[in-house]
Amino acid sequence: MPSTLSSFLPEAQTLLQQIFGYDEFRGFQADVIEQVVQGGDALVLMPTGGGKSLCYQLPALIREGTGVVVSPLIALMQDQVDALRELGVKAAFLNSTQDWRTARDVEDAFVAGQLDLLYVAPERLLTDRCLNLLQQGRVALFAIDEAHCVSQWGHDFRPEYLGLSMLAERWPDVPRIALTATATAQTRDEIAQRLALEQCRHFVASFDRPNILYRIVEKQEVKRQLLDFIRTEHEGDCGIVYCASRARCEDLAAYLSNHGIQALPYHAGLSTQLRAENQSRFLREDGVVMVATIAFGMGIDKPDVRFVAHVDLPKSIEGYYQETGRAGRDGLPSTAWMAYGLQDVAQHRRMIDESQGDERFRRRQVAQLDAMLSLCETVACRRQHLLEYFDQPIEPCGHCDNCLSPPESWDGTEAAQKVLSAVYRLWRERGQRFGAGHIIDILRGKLTDRVQQHDHQSLSVFNIGTDLSDQAWRGVLRQLLARGLLTVDHEGYGTLVLTEESRAVLKGEVVLRLRRAAPSAKRAATRSRGRTPAAVVQDLPEDVQARFEALKAWRAATARSHSVPAYVIFHDTTLRDVALRCPRNLEELAGITGIGARKREAYGQELLACVAEF
Structure with missing residues (x-):
């Protein structure tokens, strides 16, 4: 076995070119491969499309034995194995989709040393049958893909992953490599601790995906906004649309289909057969748009996904980054588009309040949501804000929506005081609580049936907000919720209440700078088309x-x-x-x-x- 990088590099370089068709390694791929080939453990953080798979595939080909890959989704193993077989790599999988004869043939091939790579799900790996099988053959390495699934604070927690630490005890001399596309320093530490990889080398690549244009718009008529976005920028392209609920997936897929977009739904409520059929069409056909909950996407290797859209606010930046990273794996220009509104903030706050988790869990959820809201409301570079979350500061990118069409900020202190005063007076003078729409009606002086029913036209705050439109007031309320200056009382059916932080604003002790949408945002959206300095693609003659x-x-x-x-x-x-x-x-x-x-x-x-x- 090679003992130095220089001694194994010619063999690795030859395999890289002959099998995979690449002339050189990217980033620190060669360093990771050296570490694993020599028998060392590694924790690899590399963005989607950055070449993580090569970090365990090449060592599996160089080391004696079979590389065992732990993959969380059996639905994708077939495509992963097919891709390797097309390259001439002897690969196979073991999962519940196989009949017993096929599974036995794979097991026999492993024991005989006839496989380069064997894919298994964590649930199967931890069975006595599979563990005994692995003892009968020669294991070159263990690759734990999507390693963030072991983090209980993460966005894709899979309890089955917690048992994988036993690999270190049962095969102490076999190198292990854990790989993920997204993790903060805290999540990295948790991965290392839970997988018994405390002594391994960490390899952390840049999280920047320069070919992706990030854009976040204010949610208004979200179905129409999404349709316009697809027609204007990605007509005929393959894409993923993420929704928060199964019902919205069904409704939005039907809406897009009725307007000429080849859209399919995907969520856990569909039958296993229909999910498999829709996923197969998405992977194998051109121009399919998958409208899905976050149950869809992990492990998707499709390189030509030209856009990822969110019509509901993600719960965390890690989840958002993981999902948007499924766009543009081939390095060509792609778009991450999101529509975000006041109701999203209220819904997430309410879900946290109603969570069955302990106080620590809720604090963590609040922190993750606050970070996500901060990304939505920032007037600075989106990409810069996103990468700073992962402790990777960069200069403004020049090609996100905020860079292309900088939003204005304005002194919203007085507007915030009007909103907070309205909420305060309703509670103090009437013992009542109401939602955002009613608060805006009071501020705008609208004599609705509900306003008159409760005699709210007699409040001192009635008609003091005619200087702003309904949409502008919704923006103010959204940002106050995002900053924790208002919160949602779920016991009052989503009504608004003040927080401890509200007092300083009401007293004029702080100045609030709020975001105002740039008038030229729509023009910037239609012209952008995802062209970036890092991945310029000329139109072909x-x-x-x-x-x-x-x-x-x-x-x-x-x-x-x-x-x-x-x-x-x-x-x-x-x-x-x-x-x-x-x-x-x-x-x-x-x-x-x-x-x-x-x-x-x-x-x-x-x-x-x-x-x-x-």
């Missing part, structure tokens, strides 16, 4: 575009015949390079990223024939 489309059509037909997603054959970036370079022989194909020896042998002549037609 007409003849090159024709070659590119022909190559994609060939790929689609080939993928169907192999029963695999199109990206398993080749990524768009590879076909784009082929269309641009017009290779004339197999040697010229060898220099194109993503075409290793195995794929050149399998598909080279067909690629050349397709190019030759143009």
Whole structure:
């Protein structure tokens, strides 16, 4: 076994080029591979699309034995294994979708040393049968993918992961590598502690995804806003839309479908068969939009997801980052779009209040929500704010919505005092509590039936807020909730109440700077289209575009015949390079990223024939 980086690097470099079709390692991939090949443990944090898989796939090919990969979703193992087999890697999985004969064949292949990689779910790995099986063969390494699932404070907690610490006791000489795309320093420490990786080396890449344009808009008619966003910027593109509830998934998928968007729902309430069918269509067809709860997405390797949209506020920045990171894995321009409103804030506050967790758990949830709200309300660079959460400061990016169309900030102290005074007087003078809409009606002097029913036109705060529109007042209320200057009383059916922090504002002891939406935001949205300095993609000349489309059509037909997603054959970036370079022989194909020896042998002549037609 190699003892130094320089001694194993030629072999790793050869495998990288011949099997995976890449000429060089990215970031610290080589350092991680060195650590694991030499038998050391590693904790790897690398953004989605950053090349985490190679960090355990190459060591599994170099070390003696089989690399055992713990993957949380059995629904995706088939595609992961198919992709490796297309590369000539001997890979297999064990999960509940197999009949006993197929499972036995895989087990026999493992014991005989005929597998490079074996994928298992944590639930199966921890069974006596699987543990005894692994003892009969040679394990090269254990790779624990989506390692943030072990964190009880995280957004994708899976209790099954807690049992994986036993791997260190049962196989003390087998290296373990834990990988995730998102974790704060606190979550990293928890991963290391719960997986018994306290002594391992940590490798933390930049969390920046420069090809993703982040944009957050004020929620108004959210279905119409989403439809306009897709039609204006991502017509015909593949995307994911995240919703907070199953009902909204169904409703929004039907709405988009009725307006000509190929949209499918995905949530835990659907049958297992329908979920599998919809996921398969999303992975294997072009231009499908998946409308889903957060139950969908972990482990999705589809590289050409051009946008991720949220129509409801995520619970945490970690969850938001993980979900938006599913866009643009191929490095091409993509968009992370979110519509966020007052009701989102009230709903989250109410859910925290009603949570069955202890006080520590609630404080953690409040802190995570506050960080998410701060990202939504910031007038500074979104990307800068996002990365600072992960302790990675950067300069303003210049291509998020706030950088492209800077929002105004204004002195909202007096407006805040009017809102807080209205809430205070309703409670102090009438013993009553009301929601945001009624508060705004009072401030705006609207003689609604409800206002007159309760004689609220006689309050001193009635009609003192005519200087702001309904929408502007909703923005003020949203920001007061976001800053904890108001909260939601869930026992009063979502009514607003003051907090301890409200007093300083009412007394004029603090100045509040609030965010005002920039008038040019819509124009900036329609022109942005995700072009970024780090991932500039020129529009292709007409003849090159024709070659590119022909190559994609060939790929689609080939993928169907192999029963695999199109990206398993080749990524768009590879076909784009082929269309641009017009290779004339197999040697010229060898220099194109993503075409290793195995794929050149399998598909080279067909690629050349397709190019030759143009």
